Amino acid sequence: MAALLTASLRQQARRFGASAPATKDITVTFIEPDGNEVEVTGEEGTNLMELAHENDVDLEGACEGACACSTCHVILDDKIFDELPEPTDEENDMLDLAFGLTDTSRLGCQVLLTPDMEGARIRLPSATRNFYVDGSKPAHH
Amino acid sequence: NSSKLGFPAFASFSTTRQLATDHNIAIVGGGAAGLYTASRILSKSPTTRIDIFEQLPTPQGLVRYGVAPDHPEVKNCTTKFNQVLQNPQVQFYGNIPVGTESDHECSVPLERLRSVYGGVVLAYGASRDRKLGIEGEDGCGSRVGVVSARLFVAWYNGLPEAQDVQLDLDSFDRVVIVGHGNVALDCARILLTDPNDLARTDITKRAVAALRKSNVRHVEMVGRRGPLQVSFTTKELREMTKLPGLEIICDRRLLESECAGEKGRRVLEASRPLKRMMDLLLKHSVDSNSPKPINENELGAGGVKGNKTFTLRFLLSPLRVLYNQVEEGLKAPQVMQFAVNRLSGPPESARAEATSEIVDIACCMALRSIGYASTPLVGAPFDHKRNIVPNIAGRVTVDQNDRNDLVPGLYVSGWVKRGPVGVIATTMQDAYRTADAVLMDMRDGNIGTGCRADIDNTLRSLGVDARRVSTEGWLRLEAYEAARGEKAGKPREKVTSVEEMLNIINQ
Numbered sequence: 334m335a336a337l338l339t340a341s342l343r344q345q346a347r348r349f350g351a352s353a354p355a356t357k358d359i360t361v362t363f364i365e366p367d368g369n370e371v372e373v374t375g376e377e378g379t380n381l382m383e384l385a386h387e388n389d390v391d392l393e394g395a396c397e398g399a400c401a402c403s404t405c406h407v408i409l410d411d412k413i414f415d416e417l418p419e420p421t422d423e424e425n426d427m428l429d430l431a432f433g434l435t436d437t438s439r440l441g442c443q444v445l446l447t448p449d450m451e452g453a454r455i456r457l458p459s460a461t462r463n464f465y466v467d468g469s470k471p472a473h474h
Numbered sequence: 475n476s477s478k479l480g481f482p483a484f485a486s487f488s489t490t491r492q493l494a495t496d497h498n499i500a501i502v503g504g505g506a507a508g509l510y511t512a513s514r515i516l517s518k519s520p521t522t523r524i525d526i527f528e529q530l531p532t533p534q535g536l537v538r539y540g541v542a543p544d545h546p547e548v549k550n551c552t553t554k555f556n557q558v559l560q561n562p563q564v565q566f567y568g569n570i571p572v573g574t575e576s577d578h579e580c581s582v583p584l585e586r587l588r589s590v591y592g593g594v595v596l597a598y599g600a601s602r603d604r605k606l607g608i609e610g611e612d613g614c615g616s617r618v619g620v621v622s623a624r625l626f627v628a629w630y631n632g633l634p635e636a637q638d639v640q641l642d643l644d645s646f647d648r649v650v651i652v653g654h655g656n657v658a659l660d661c662a663r664i665l666l667t668d669p670n671d672l673a674r675t676d677i678t679k680r681a682v683a684a685l686r687k688s689n690v691r692h693v694e695m696v697g698r699r700g701p702l703q704v705s706f707t708t709k710e711l712r713e714m715t716k717l718p719g720l721e722i723i724c725d726r727r728l729l730e731s732e733c734a735g736e737k738g739r740r741v742l743e744a745s746r747p748l749k750r751m752m753d754l755l756l757k758h759s760v761d762s763n764s765p766k767p768i769n770e771n772e773l774g775a776g777g778v779k780g781n782k783t784f785t786l787r788f789l790l791s792p793l794r795v796l797y798n799q800v801e802e803g804l805k806a807p808q809v810m811q812f813a814v815n816r817l818s819g820p821p822e823s824a825r826a827e828a829t830s831e832i833v834d835i836a837c838c839m840a841l842r843s844i845g846y847a848s849t850p851l852v853g854a855p856f857d858h859k860r861n862i863v864p865n866i867a868g869r870v871t872v873d874q875n876d877r878n879d880l881v882p883g884l885y886v887s888g889w890v891k892r893g894p895v896g897v898i899a900t901t902m903q904d905a906y907r908t909a910d911a912v913l914m915d916m917r918d919g920n921i922g923t924g925c926r927a928d929i930d931n932t933l934r935s936l937g938v939d940a941r942r943v944s945t946e947g948w949l950r951l952e953a954y955e956a957a958r959g960e961k962a963g964k965p966r967e968k969v970t971s972v973e974e975m976l977n978i979i980n981q
Contacts, residue, residue, distance in 0.1 A: 395898055395899055396548060399550055401548045426708045427709065
């Protein structure tokens with residue numbers, strides 16, 4: 334909830350031209366599971382989960398950015414992924430549980446917008462898991 | 475857009491439409507599954523009316539009574555849960571059981587709900603657990619035998635019906651936990667964490683007091699199979715490595731041979747999570763094969779007198795609990811006897827086969843953590859083999875002459891749909907898929923809308939209105955718990971009796 338409040342305050346500041354620190358606006362594209370592309374612009378330092386929520390992009394965030402779930406799982410392209418700082422052990426532990434984990438997966442709430450990410454394409458993995466197949470490996474709890 | 479695909483079932487519902495007549499949906503169970511189902515239905519069909527029935531006065535289910543007290547961030551999902559409960563389209567009917575068998579609880583029969591609502595979603599989870607089925611399991615006199623880990627967790631989390639569970643944390647220094655999942659690890663961690671640290675969480679006051687008094691210094695977590703078949707996850711194991719003064723012990727020879735073998739290397743290469751976990755265990759464990767003598771007076775790291783230990787034991791299956799082992803100097807009230815297993819088959823599906831070798835572990839108490847289990851609801855189908863409500867993609871089915879017929883207007887979400895496995899994120903996605911089925915059926919006219927006047931009359935005639943806890947009542951209880959907690963330096967001090975909850979709510 335706090336993340337959403339901060340984000341909306343930032344949006345309001347921008348709209349009313351309130352003086353804000355000179356941070357860059359960065360434009361990236363979210364690709365939703367059904368292929369729909371959403372181009373969004375956000376302030377440097379916003380995390381990808383907040384950015385998605387600010388723009389009604391269909392990305393979950395059950396633990397609200399606390400690195401305690403895997404629902405904000407996003408897939409980046411190789412170049413952006415390689416340039417980002419390494420995930421912490423804690424983020425990797427949660428990524429281990431994400432459905433459809435790839436070599437360029439990150440938790441959206443742990444990735445902050447930087448100028449280097451201008452033009453980045455961020456894929457939202459399909460969350461549909463085929464639960465109905467017998468013999469599928471049980472998940473954890 | 476699912477309407478383009480031409481087939482129903484597994485497509486995700488992606489259009490937002492205003493339906494001609496608003497539907498009335500009932501959800502049985504106010505935990506994560508029920509609340510996420512409601513949330514998804516409302517996000518795509520905002521004028522649907524949803525009534526959530528929950529047998530406890532409190533919603534949230536295992537998020538309140540299962541998630542460990544030292545995992546508060548995991549409970550952040552409750553912000554969204556409260557938003558759902560406060561949606562004007564939603565009514566919370568807390569303290570109202572549905573389809574339970576006992577007469578005195580004034581339970582609402584499921585058929586009454588099905589007759590007045592357009593659709594009913596069963597999301598009532600798993601409220602019992604699997605027993606070991608061994609001799610001596612239920613204790614002997616004052617010796618507690620094997621206690622359900624589910625109950626132990628519910629106890630320290632304040633579930634009213636778990637408050638008088640019989641535990642023994644005092645008569646000896648060792649607890650055995652049977653099971654290699656995250657629930658077992660949670661229990662071990664709570665038993666081995668400094669109670670002063672726990673006192674700052676929302677663990678109950680009574681649990682902190684009991685843990686301060688506890689003489690437990692050693693926890694042995696025992697599993698049937700080997701290191702490559704454990705079900706717990708790296709995050710929880712990492713937390714154990716960070717407990718000050720705790721020594722993690724396991725059979726490193728077994729661990730190394732399992733990981734280095736040809737089959738082991740193959741499965742580790744294919745599974746990043748398993749590889750990371752084995753690396754963590756290799757890095758932080760000491761070998762049980764060459765134990766250093768434990769000096770009772772030696773101060774461990776963090777100044778704790780006498781090293782606490784956490785031992786991971788593999789390839790052991792419980793045989794029986796013995797109470798009459800008379801051994802010179804043995805102070806323990808009970809001894810758990812295990813058969814030593816050997817593994818056969820590939821690591822991904824290894825089978826444990828008992829050898830004739832037997833191992834004894836003395837303890838004050840054992841916890842069994844081998845899985846939760848759902849129970850049947852009167853008026854709904856139930857698969858007694860798999861302990862779930864039979865369904866196809868969340869639509870309930872009934873086995874009729876070897877055919878699986880859909881039961882119209884009846885749906886299922888969460889653990890009672892797929893079995894008691896999965897974290898909150900899994901349940902969220904599962905609930906969304908069921909919600910999509912409901913949305914599709916509403917859109918296609920496959921279910922009726924139900925009738926609000928009939929619903930109101932039915933609930934009134936059953937005395938539900940008089941007994942129920944509403945959203946407003948729940949929020950009042952929540953605020954009360956937060957205020958009490960603030961005085962004690964914790965996020966909340968939970969009320970642990972239904973009677974006290976209702977008194978606070980009805981004031």
